Amino acid sequence: MALHSYHIFMFPFQWEHDRCRDKPFNERFDLNKVHVDNDSMWENLPVPKNDQYETELYNEKNFFYKFVHNVLYDTGKTGNPIIRHFERKETYNGELTFKIGVKAGKENIYNLKIKSIGIDLFSTGTGILIFYLENHLYNNIVDVKRINQFGRRVFPPYMVDGTGVAGTKTGELADYIAIDGLSGEPSRYFEDFNQFTALDIYKPARFIKSLIEDLDKTILPEPVVDDRMFTMCWFFDNETSELIKSDTSYEEYAISNDWHEYLYIDSNGSTCQNKKMQKKLLEDHTYARWQKEGTLYGITRYSFIAISNEGWFAQNVLLTHFRTMYVRMVELVLVQRASTLKFSSEVTMLSSLSDKDPQRLADNIGKFYQAYIRFVNQVYFREITAQEQGIELYEMLQISLHMKDQVKDLDEEIGELHNYAALLDDKRQNQNLSLLTKIGALFIAPSLIASYFGMNILQINGNNPVAFSQIWVFGSFIVLSGLILWLTKTPNKTIVNWLYALIALILLATFLLPFLLPLMIK
Secondary structure: OOOOOOEEEEEEEEEEHHOOOOOHHHHOHHHOOOOOOOOOOOOEEEOOOHHHHHHHHHHHHHHHHHHHHHHHHOOOOOOOEEEEEEEEEEHHOOOOEEEEEEEEOOOOOEEEEEEEEEEEOHHHHOEEEHHHHHHHOOOOOHHHHHHHHHOOOOOOOOOOOOOOOHOOOOOOOOEEEEEOOOOHHHHHHOOOOOOOOOOOOOOOOHHHHHHHHHHOEEEOOOOOOOOOOOEEEEEEOOOHHHHOOHHHHHHHHOOOOHHHOOOOOOOOOOOOOOHHHHHHHHHHEEEEOOOOOOOEEOOOOOEEEEEEOOHHHHHHHHHHHHHHHHHHHHHHHHHHHHHHHHHHHHHHHHHHOOOOOHHHHHHHHHHHEEEEHHHHOOOOOOOOOOOHHHHHHHHHHHHOOOOHHHHHHHHHHHHHHHHHHHHHHHHHHHHHHHHHHHHHHHHHHHHHHHHHOOOOEEEOOOOEEEEEHHHHHHHHHHHHHHHHHHHOOOOOOHHHHHHHHHHHHHHHHHHHHHHHHHHOOO
């Protein structure tokens, strides 16, 4: 059966272990703590399961610089990995279908063959859930656009007053999305969005939540961007490919509503109603290097799409590059984007914490700063390949997702937070020195008194000689220790006032002790 289009939906999310919420940043996202049950339908796959994927992995790795491999590929080793890669077992064992029911415009049920489902978890507290889908049934660009538009939704983008989700389904939302053929209760992989209420903010669809829960129930996912998955799509169409080849017809097609709708995932007409603006957007986000071959690429914040002829080379070579090398490229930029948002959220959280325990707060900030340095050195790269087309597409992706500005702003935020941690550490050290100074000042009076009395000996019960200076110093130490502990644990006290009162108490006790001690002995 002919392949008409290939669709890849990528769900970037933030995650953390439910049992590690109060831990420092690096402990909360330790990939070695991800627990997959022996009977789970997910498996950790650092090494491909068949010869075809093994060959494709070899070609992928040769496409990217070697220093990028640590963030793109699971090595299978413990220690401190950046990524762990998991795949769903059923995709190798049986036929799975990704179903999209649509009511908007005209009623359809789109059935796409699932080639693979994968989850990549990263030590930055982010992850990517990826669906690889083949379309063998629908050869019309209208249907391809509808598959992209409605298949990418993970929760309702809005609700209509009076009708709620039902109103949303007449425009932007699928009637339902379901995955058929997975092990387990089918209802867990079915979402009709009818249970969503105004309180379900950023709640992912049931089928997404269930898939991640199947991997590890303690992982709490949260969408990174909004209600949409990132969409990659390759459409095979000879007629459109011929239009692209011709310079005259290309100039017209490259700024047309048809290309804009496909590129920006609009199935119900172009969302840009200004020709001048639309032309600029399309010029900025279209990659026309292979125009003469009838192949056109486009990249936006939400999509990476391509269109070509239906020939063997396009379906067996170009598509392979698209679903392997370019998927890894998109995934890397999505992880960079998700990580900057995660780090920015962490900065907000840390800066709002109380500084009553400055040492602990400074330690947490220090560990967070180490995680950020690791991100800069091992996740965020300015260049990832020596291949000319790869360099150009990667740059377009980073520009489309505003990565340079995001990282620059984040660098400033974390730099300020790191300076704040340094101030907290200096403040703690100064407080310790100040306390030691005050304690030393308190012992000046006992030392003077002891030197005044000298080593005079008192007879206790006529038998046991005790040096008065020893009694005084020991007693003063006990009293001082108790009072200092009490003062430091009691809020809203002025330490200087209490110190003055304590010195006065010590002086008074000094003069009373010689008179009280004989009475106490008797």
